[in-house]
Amino acid sequence: MFQVNRAYPYIFYLSLAIYLFSLFWGLFLTPEDFVQGNSYRIIYLHVPASFISQSLYLAMAIASAVYLIWKVKLSVYLVRSIAPIGAMTTFIALISGSIWGIPTWGTWWVWDARIVSTLILFIMYLGLISLHDSFNNYEKADKFLSILVLVGSVNIPIIKMSVEWWSTLHQPASITLSEKPAIDLVMLYPLFGSIIGFTGLIACLVILSSKLQIIKREKNKSWVKDYV
Amino acid sequence: MQPIIRAHNLSYKINDKKLFQGITFDLVKGKALHIKGENGSGKTTLLKIVCGLTKPTKGDLTTNTNKEICFIGHKNALKQYLSIEDNLTLMNVGNHQDIQKYLSIFNLDKSLDVNIANLSFGQQKKIALLRLFLNNSDLLILDEPCVGLDMNAQKILVEFLNEELLNGKVVLFSSHISLDIVSDSLSI
Amino acid sequence: MNIIRFEFLKLLKKSRGWLGPILVFTLIMIAYPLTVELTDIELGQSFFSILWIAALLVMMLATEDIFLEDFNDGSLEQYAISQNNLSFVIGSKIFIYWLVIGLPISALGSIFCFGIINQHNFSFQIFPVLLISTYIFLNVFSFGNALSLTKGSILGILVTLPMLLPLLIILGKVVIAINFDLNYSGFLFLLLGILSIIIVIIPMITSYIIRAHLE
Numbered sequence: 062m063f064q065v066n067r068a069y070p071y072i073f074y075l076s077l078a079i080y081l082f083s084l085f086w087g088l089f090l091t092p093e094d095f096v097q098g099n100s101y102r103i104i105y106l107h108v109p110a111s112f113i114s115q116s117l118y119l120a121m122a123i124a125s126a127v128y129l130i131w132k133v134k135l136s137v138y139l140v141r142s143i144a145p146i147g148a149m150t151t152f153i154a155l156i157s158g159s160i161w162g163i164p165t166w167g168t169w170w171v172w173d174a175r176i177v178s179t180l181i182l183f184i185m186y187l188g189l190i191s192l193h194d195s196f197n198n199y200e201k202a203d204k205f206l207s208i209l210v211l212v213g214s215v216n217i218p219i220i221k222m223s224v225e226w227w228s229t230l231h232q233p234a235s236i237t238l239s240e241k242p243a244i245d246l247v248m249l250y251p252l253f254g255s256i257i258g259f260t261g262l263i264a265c266l267v268i269l270s271s272k273l274q275i276i277k278r279e280k281n282k283s284w285v286k287d288y289v
Numbered sequence: 290m291q292p293i294i295r296a297h298n299l300s301y302k303i304n305d306k307k308l309f310q311g312i313t314f315d316l317v318k319g320k321a322l323h324i325k326g327e328n329g330s331g332k333t334t335l336l337k338i339v340c341g342l343t344k345p346t347k348g349d350l351t352t353n354t355n356k357e358i359c360f361i362g363h364k365n366a367l368k369q370y371l372s373i374e375d376n377l378t379l380m381n382v383g384n385h386q387d388i389q390k391y392l393s394i395f396n397l398d399k400s401l402d403v404n405i406a407n408l409s410f411g412q413q414k415k416i417a418l419l420r421l422f423l424n425n426s427d428l429l430i431l432d433e434p435c436v437g438l439d440m441n442a443q444k445i446l447v448e449f450l451n452e453e454l455l456n457g458k459v460v461l462f463s464s465h466i467s468l469d470i471v472s473d474s475l476s477i
Numbered sequence: 478m479n480i481i482r483f484e485f486l487k488l489l490k491k492s493r494g495w496l497g498p499i500l501v502f503t504l505i506m507i508a509y510p511l512t513v514e515l516t517d518i519e520l521g522q523s524f525f526s527i528l529w530i531a532a533l534l535v536m537m538l539a540t541e542d543i544f545l546e547d548f549n550d551g552s553l554e555q556y557a558i559s560q561n562n563l564s565f566v567i568g569s570k571i572f573i574y575w576l577v578i579g580l581p582i583s584a585l586g587s588i589f590c591f592g593i594i595n596q597h598n599f600s601f602q603i604f605p606v607l608l609i610s611t612y613i614f615l616n617v618f619s620f621g622n623a624l625s626l627t628k629g630s631i632l633g634i635l636v637t638l639p640m641l642l643p644l645l646i647i648l649g650k651v652v653i654a655i656n657f658d659l660n661y662s663g664f665l666f667l668l669l670g671i672l673s674i675i676i677v678i679i680p681m682i683t684s685y686i687i688r689a690h691l692e
Binding site: 189191200204205208216220223226 | 642
C-alpha cells in the first residue's frame, strides 16, 4: 500500500497529461470527418469508456477467481471497489454513445447489439453492488459477490453473442456501428493516446477506491489506526 | 479409547471480531458436555461448528462417527402448514417402533391431523424433540433443548439423555438452566 | 428417493406454492388479448412474446419461496447436517417444482397457443420448447433466490434476469424456425444442451451458496 501511495501521483499526472494531450490533439489538430462532421470527436471519450467498462469486468472476474481459490482477501476488496467504477464507465459509455447518436443516427437509442449488451452490463454492475451491500456479514457477501461475478463472466460473452445474433435480423443495416467510415490513421493515434490516458485515470480511481475499501474493512486493525 | 469429538483450540471471528477462542475439549463415548455462557457468547456457533455447518476461523475439529449427527437447534424444522402426521413422515420417523409411546407421553396421539401452526410453542418443541427421542445417531447435539418445555417434559428429556449416555452415546448441549445430567461443563 | 417424495409432499400440500403460479399464468394469457384490438393477426404476432415473458415471470414467482421457507424453519439445516448430498437435494427440489408447476404451465401454454394461432403442429412443437425453457428458468431463478435468500427475491431476480436474456433470444428464434419450418430440431437440441449443463452446475453452485448462508 505504501509503495502504491508513492507511485500514485506519478501515475495520476502522467495519465492525466496523456489524456489531455490526446484530447487536445483529437479535438483541435485532426480534420473533420466528411460524413459526421465534428460530432465524431466524442469517440475520445466514448471509445475509451466502452473499452474500460468491459476490461474492468474481466479484472473483477480474475480477482474473484483468486479470492475463491486462494482466499486472498485483498482480491475481493478489489472486486468490490472496481464494481462502482465499472458501473460509472459503462454509464459514461452509454450516455456518450447516446449523445453521439443524436447527430449521426438522429435518435437517442437504437436497438443495436452493442448498445443493448452494454446496457445489460451496466445493470449487472448495479446488481453486483446491491448484492454485496445487502449482507451485513462481510464473509458471506464476499463469497456471493465473487460467485456472481464468475457466473456473470461466463455469461457476458454469451449475452454479447446472442444479442448480436438477435440484432442481425431486426436491425436495418443502415444504422449499425460497423457502417461508419473506417477510421483514419490521423484519428487513430489520438484515439490510442486517449485510451491509454483514460485507462491510467481509471486505474488511479481504482487505487483510491480500493484504499477506501481496505480501510473500511480492516478498520479494527492496528495498522489502519496508525495509518489514518 | 478414541474420542468421538476432538476439538483443539477452536476460535471464531465475525467481521474480524472475536467471538471465542482457544476452545479445546475431547468427548469419549458415554460422556456429556454442558456448554455454558452468556447470550451472544457463541454457544450456538460452537454447536454449529461441531455439526459441520460452520467452519472455525482457527483450530481443528475431528468427529469420529459414521452415523448422522442428531442436531436439535432453535429452528424446529417443522412445516407449519402440514399436519403432525405429515411432519413425522418428513422427519423420517413415521414408522419408528417407539413413536406411539412418545406421542402418548406428550398427549399428542389424539391430534395427529392437526396442523403444526395450531399447536402451542411447547407442543411444537415436543414434536421437534421426537427427532431426538427416535434418533439413530451416536452424537447428539442440543441447543437449548429445554426452552418452552414444561417440567414433566424436561424430566422425560433428562431421563432419556441419561439412558442414552449409558448406551454409550455422546451428548453435547447448551442450556441456561442446569440439567440433572452427569456432564463436564465448558464456559465460553 | 425419499427426498423427492418428501419434497413432492411439501409442495403439493402448499397450494399457493403451485396453484398460484399456474393461475397467474392463465390470467396473464387471458388478460393480454384485452390490451390489443381483437383481430387475429395482431394476436398471433404478439402471442409468443407474451408467452415467453409470462412463463419467465411465473417461474420467477414460483421460485420465490423455494429455499426461504426451508431456511427459516430449519429444514435446510437438517439437510446440510444429514448425509444427503446437498446439491442432490437442491436438484430434486427444482425437479419437483418443474414437475408440479413447469409441466402444467407448458401444457397450458401449448393449449393457449392452439387457441390463438390455431395450428396443431405449432402447439405440438411449442410444448417441448416450453418444457425445457421452464426448467431452465426454474434453475436459474433458484440460483438467484439462493444468492439473495434472506434479502427478498427482487435482488435475486435483478442479478439473474440478465443471464436469461440469451435464452429469450433463442426462444424468439425458435418461433421463427417453427414459423418457416427451419431447423426446429436443431434448436431443440441446443436447448437440451443448455439444460443439461445447467442442471448439473446450478445445484452445485447453489449448494455452495446455501452452505454459506447456513454458517
